[in-house]
Amino acid sequence: MKVEVKHRKNKLGIVGWIGGGRFGAERYAYALHRLTGLGILAYFLLHIFVTGSRIGGRQSWESAMANFKTPLFKFGEFLVFLAFAYHALNGLRLIITELGFMLGKAQRPVFPYVTSVHRQRPLFIGLMIVAAIIIIFGGADFYFI
Amino acid sequence: MRESTLWFWHIIAGAVIFVFLGLHMFIMHLESILGFLGLGYGGDVTSAQSVFMRSQQGFYMVTYIVLLGAALYHGLYGFRNILFELSLSRTLEKIINWFFALGGLALFIYGTYVTVFIFFNPTAV
Numbered sequence: 149m150k151v152e153v154k155h156r157k158n159k160l161g162i163v164g165w166i167g168g169g170r171f172g173a174e175r176y177a178y179a180l181h182r183l184t185g186l187g188i189l190a191y192f193l194l195h196i197f198v199t200g201s202r203i204g205g206r207q208s209w210e211s212a213m214a215n216f217k218t219p220l221f222k223f224g225e226f227l228v229f230l231a232f233a234y235h236a237l238n239g240l241r242l243i244i245t246e247l248g249f250m251l252g253k254a255q256r257p258v259f260p261y262v263t264s265v266h267r268q269r270p271l272f273i274g275l276m277i278v279a280a281i282i283i284i285f286g287g288a289d290f291y292f293i
Numbered sequence: 294m295r296e297s298t299l300w301f302w303h304i305i306a307g308a309v310i311f312v313f314l315g316l317h318m319f320i321m322h323l324e325s326i327l328g329f330l331g332l333g334y335g336g337d338v339t340s341a342q343s344v345f346m347r348s349q350q351g352f353y354m355v356t357y358i359v360l361l362g363a364a365l366y367h368g369l370y371g372f373r374n375i376l377f378e379l380s381l382s383r384t385l386e387k388i389i390n391w392f393f394a395l396g397g398l399a400l401f402i403y404g405t406y407v408t409v410f411i412f413f414n415p416t417a418v
């Protein structure tokens with residue numbers, strides 16, 4: 149059976165992606181997930197060509213790398229690392245919850261309400277702590293060691 | 294293909310990238326820490342010496358091809374989803390589907406060619 153997907157007008161547009169209103173932290177986590185996903189994608193598409201220069205041998209690799217030895221590029225690379233640490237750990241949470249794990253059992257909504265968003269929150273916080281630790285180690289490695 | 298199937302592969306690709314990009318990032322960025330643990334190569338990881346040493350190892354060739362494919366699918370599918378949220382016309386959606394599918398395939402072939410060529414032609418580089 150062919151299912152026609154109904155299209156509705158997206159009224160909020162890009163503003164709807166960024167602003168989370170008074171929804172929980174997860175709503176902002178989503179905006180950041182989207183931003184980091186697009187950032188890594190942009191880097192990655194260029195990365196395929198830059199690392200592809202190694203097919204031309206050492207010289208071609210070294211001349212490609214010579215363009216990236218500035219502090220600005222180093223900082224850019226660090227941003228990619230930050231985006232990766234966040235996107236990877238938050239993505240892990242999304243995979244776990246979207247497959248239905250760690251959301252608890254369905255139950256009657258009796259006051260005080262506990263929704264699945266609340267139930268996954270310890271996972272969210274825990275994984276963000278892991279991301280922070282990775283970022284600290286990465287930052288130390290980038291700039292101090 | 295059904296949207297839910299495409300989405301399922303997006304999620305699976307995410308898990309695959311988690312492993313292989315995690316490895317790639319640790320090797321490329323935590324080199325001092327790895328070196329400290331006795332696992333690193335020492336020295337600059339993006340130096341020609343270090344790069345071509347890795348390029349001649351089957352392990353890197355295979356993991357790069359896996360990462361290349363998974364990241365292209367995951368990233369382009371994700372981007373496509375974001376674009377589709379903007380209430381595009383059917384025609385534009387079709388154009389995007391073809392453009393991303395063919396573009397992704399072309400990049401995959403190019404990247405695979407690079408890693409495989411270098412692996413089998415160590416003297417050429």
Ligand code: HEM
Pocket residue numbers: 255256257
């Ligand atoms: C036009 C028809 C109906 C409408 C618009 C409607 C709408 C709703 C809404 C808005 C809720 C609250 C959901 C929530 O916030 O959790 C609800 C709950 C519920 N509805 Fe309906 N409903 C309809 C028909 C039915 C029928 C026919 C049944 C049973 C045979 C039913 C059984 C229930 C039950 C048991 C709940 C409570 C679920 C729970 O929260 O534990 N509903 N319904």
Ligand code: HEM
Pocket residue numbers: 178181182183184185186188189192232235236237238239240242243246300303304307308310311312314315364365367368369371372374375
């Ligand atoms: C490190 C491992 C990664 C994991 C675990 C991961 C996981 C995820 C998950 C679970 C989603 C959301 C899917 C959904 O809610 O339906 C997602 C979205 C996305 N990811 Fe990744 N991802 C990873 C790496 C990457 C990489 C390397 C790229 C870029 C090449 C990327 C680009 C994107 C984009 C563009 C989106 C769409 C964002 C949106 O719709 O708001 N991700 N990722």
Ligand code: HEM
Pocket residue numbers: 188191192195196199200225226228229232314317321338339343344345347348353357358360361364403404405407408
């Ligand atoms: C900013 C951090 C990064 C650095 C410093 C880096 C460095 C490198 C280097 C030096 C190579 C060449 C091969 C080698 O030396 O072994 C390479 C290849 C590769 N990298 Fe990265 N990388 C980074 C981020 C990423 C990200 C975010 C992705 C995925 C989304 C990625 C995916 C790949 C792939 C697929 C290849 C193989 C390319 C091919 O097939 O020719 N890298 N990377």
